[in-house]
Amino acid sequence: MKALMSINGKTEEIVHILLSFTEEHGLLDKFINAKYTAEDYKGETALHIAIERRQNKIVKYLIDKGADVNVRAHGLFFKRKTDGFYFGETPLALAACTNQPDIVTLLMDNSKTTIDIQDSYGNNILHALVTVTENGKPHNPFMIAMYEKILRSYKDLETVGNKENLTPMQLAAKEGKLEILKYILNREMKDDENKTLSRKITDWSYGPVSSSLYDLKGVDTESPNSILETLVHNTRIKDRHEMLRLEPLDSLLRMKWNKFARHMFLLSFLFFFAFNIIFTLMFYRQRKDDKVHCPLSINQLYITFSRIQEIYL
Template sequence: MHVKMDMNDTTRHGSEFFKAAHTNDTISMKALLTSEDFDPYVRGNLEETILHSALFNGSKEIVQLILDRIPSLINEPMTSDMYKGETPMHIAVLKQDVEMVKELLNRGADVINARATGSCFVPGEECQCYYGEYLLSFAACIGNEEIVRTLIKHSAPLDAQDSLGNTVLHVLVTHSDKKQKYSMYDLITSLVSEKQQPSLENIVNNDGYTPLKLAAAEGDLEMFNFLVQKQKKIYWTMGTISYCVYDLTNIDTWGDQKSVLDIITTTRNREESYQTKEDYLRLLGELITIVGALVILISEILYLYKIGPKNYFGNTSIGGPFPLLLVCYSLLIAVAVIMRIHADAGEAVPISFALIIGWCNTIYFARGFKTFGKFSIIIQKLIFGDFMHWCCLVFICIIGFTFAFYLMFQTLNLADYPYFRDFSMTLRTIFELMMGLMDIPLPYNKPTPNNIYIAYVMFMLFVYLLLLNLLIAMMDDTYWRIAPETEELWKIQIAATILLLEQRMPAFLKIRSGVPGRSLGFDDDKWYIGVEEILPETEGGAGISTQRYSQNIRWDVVRRNLGKIINMKDSSESTIL
């Protein structure tokens, strides 16, 4: 790949030097270089020298003439904003002219400080190619192994960092030609000692990225795997079986505030997140989850506003605590989306709680089944009845004992009692003791004041034995008290669910059931449902009233319309009496 410079746009039409260089006119160039009427340091429209022009047009003989006559031009850079810093050596490397590269090196070309920093070579609107500014980076990106070896042999710096802080290895990571950058990376790292290689690969750029981290940030999975494999070490081999170890430096979060794991979880690059069919299926699932959460949130808020908080949360038949869980789930999903947009690594926290609530909501959706519906009602009754009252009592007891233990241990050496070193840790320890998850964490090889053991015994008797068993007894009593009602409550739940769906269903999907009154011969616009009833025989009065009522109905019309209904014709059609 070459940088295109339009040398015809320069002022070489006003300088015989540029004309001779452009046309490879060796005779005219010799005459001009020995003449006193021309300035050999003249520059063109792009602030290039005649040596730049000769190299770009491949005039090797003229290049040698210029170097023999004016050797100071060998390291003279271009000074225009677009090509600032580009030396004749840069042009020779870009043209992959190995012979000329060697010629310039032998004549003292600078390979250490030469930097092309013009807007053409630095990422931006005018950038035509980003090759890392230094000669070695140019050669690596061009992909000429012989030039790379030659430059390194002449002490080209491997650790030189450009304006972005990138070394030649960083630049290769961002290079587009995958096959070429792999071979160049292998070549450069093979030309340094094993001791130098780790320090070279651990240089960070201005963004704090090593080449490995940069591959992760760019979402280049293949390059990332390539670099990880390069760091692999074979520990032992037995036949076809080998035990390999991988270097976790820069990958895990230990001692690194910007590890590969952090970069992967916060990068916005799509290639890191969505590459395979499974990734796109996951994307579809994420979109469905987000849309579903928004629909749930909006519908629940509207329904809450409609029926009021008391009926919304307190009515067991319409869901009890589960609508609140639905709202919390939707809010957590919304928070996770906002955090992902802002590349906040903490998005895992709301997603984790949303997963817990989402699975708990399966109980709500399972209430349509008779067996699960009864348990759903019992759970709601227990949570909002016995359990909440019990939690208030336990909270008071735990806080009281926590303060007691905290004050007792403040008089001791806290290094021997790490589980009671501060109030929050003491509260956690007391909670675990209440649940029976651990024994009291005391160093039994050291004396402990008796008052601590006394407080511990009182805590276990009162909280662990008394209150926990009290909760079990309360729940048992509540269960047997509401068990006979669960059948009826479940039926109410089913009816409430049907009504709930009917209220939230769009109007164009609703179909009215029943039979219009006009189809039955009535002079009204009401709808009816037919029920076959068998009445016991009565004396006199009933027959008279029936006879009077029948006079108001044209039974021939009724029979005709009932025949239509039985034959499943259009029952909604009005009958003209």
């Protein structure tokens, strides 16, 4: 670990000497997988540090010598709610989130790597990639390309929820990640092997005009933690209005409005308008003549109107 924290021309040679020495004395496994025990960096190993320092040759050497490829760094520094960074907790997530495709390929080709491993938040590698994207940043195309690369190899990862029961797509909506959400919603794969990963299918096209079919699973309000419900009700999401303009969200909202929402809105408005008029008249009459008996109290009147509204809406 100390050698990898201070990279220089001799680092690779030093790592080889240290591992050879421990291997000769039967301490290799204990040495190569030694973890930080301090609370801030708990669980971090030499493999994490080598990946962070982008030392591809040393990473490969460590893996060949038996470094644990599924080890999790879960100290305070690696938590999202601190001033540290969040690139997931595993070597694979760290490599993917720091855009190191060669290391990602190396780890994914390793039979010992558990691709769908989840971290302290229940996030898998796709959740981690969603989290590190930032709208308008130049690294977003790399993150999206990495997302698709991993998804093509492990097709079920995108359907897995974290501890908040959010899939990567739903997490993108909640976190306000406009660009990667747009990619997921409009992903269309033409090759037969990966066609099932498409969330958009072009039905027909004629010049600039086309008709597309969209997968609404996790999008429409019938799904738990749906994207539509999240974006409509959570006003703190950044770029919320831009997200609602994405297809199929924009068309879905328009269809709901034309089908029933505008009628619900009108009825709700009429009920509350009538209530306010009656409330005002009753209050004015009571103030004018305190002896006038009112058969319904204000609270009873409000409850009555609320029940009527529930029946109709």
